[in-house]
Amino acid sequence: EAGVVQSPRYKIIEKKQPVAFWCNPISGHNTLYWYRQNLGQGPELLIRYENEEAVDDSQLPKDRFSAERLKGVDSTLKIQPAELGDSAVYLCASSNTANTEAFFGQGTRLTVV
Amino acid sequence: GDSVTQMEGPVTLSEEAFLTINCTYTATGYPSLFWYVQYPGEGLQLLLKATKADDKGSNKGFEATYRKETTSFHLEKGSVQVSDSAVYFCALSRMDSSYKLIFGSGTRLLVRP
Numbered sequence: 001e002a003g004v005v006q007s008p009r010y011k012i013i014e015k016k017q018p019v020a021f022w023c024n025p026i027s028g029h030n031t032l033y034w035y036r037q038n039l040g041q042g043p044e045l046l047i048r049y050e051n052e053e054a055v056d057d058s059q060l061p062k063d064r065f066s067a068e069r070l071k072g073v074d075s076t077l078k079i080q081p082a083e084l085g086d087s088a089v090y091l092c093a094s095s096n097t098a099n100t101e102a103f104f105g106q107g108t109r110l111t112v113v
Numbered sequence: 114g115d116s117v118t119q120m121e122g123p124v125t126l127s128e129e130a131f132l133t134i135n136c137t138y139t140a141t142g143y144p145s146l147f148w149y150v151q152y153p154g155e156g157l158q159l160l161l162k163a164t165k166a167d168d169k170g171s172n173k174g175f176e177a178t179y180r181k182e183t184t185s186f187h188l189e190k191g192s193v194q195v196s197d198s199a200v201y202f203c204a205l206s207r208m209d210s211s212y213k214l215i216f217g218s219g220t221r222l223l224v225r226p
Contacts, residue, residue: 003156004156035214040218040219041218041219042117042202042204042216042217042218042219043157043202043214043216044216045213045214048213056213091156091157093157098212099208099212101159101162102159102214103156103159104149104156104157104158105156106154106155106156107156
């Protein structure tokens, strides 16, 4: 069974540029998460989806970050414009339901220069 | 708010040594507790979990016991292998916070032959 797939694996952009990350969750998983992991830290939740509905986006910096999960399957996370402090690993995870095990993708490492 | 504190790394051990990675938590109510592992170049994987006080989670020779009286969930393994070299994250989640995972900052383990 395929795991959570994220792309790209690495991205380097200049500050003020836009960037987008893509996530394909495990088939049949209704819950999808985006986490951000700063260097030397644990992941922190940005947003959680139940199907296509964002049910917890309290930690998402809405002035520059946006996310969507059209049709309740794939998801994209966008940053516009990017700032130096956005350099981090962006992790996508999915689970069957909110209270079951979350499976993580390999992440996208973003470097803003 | 909820938080997880784990010992700083790196932890360097020789093969077959005994491992302990300390983890303590702060949370209201009765959280579930987890250990995740991140091998080089891979995504986070659930290693073990415990959902109530005095439960013991175990997997691949690793164990951790949910101690409510000391708010701890220390990870132990009797004999580590080189292949156990990875970053280990302690985490909690609560039903009334939508099962959001709260992670510690991670502990890097390096096992030498």
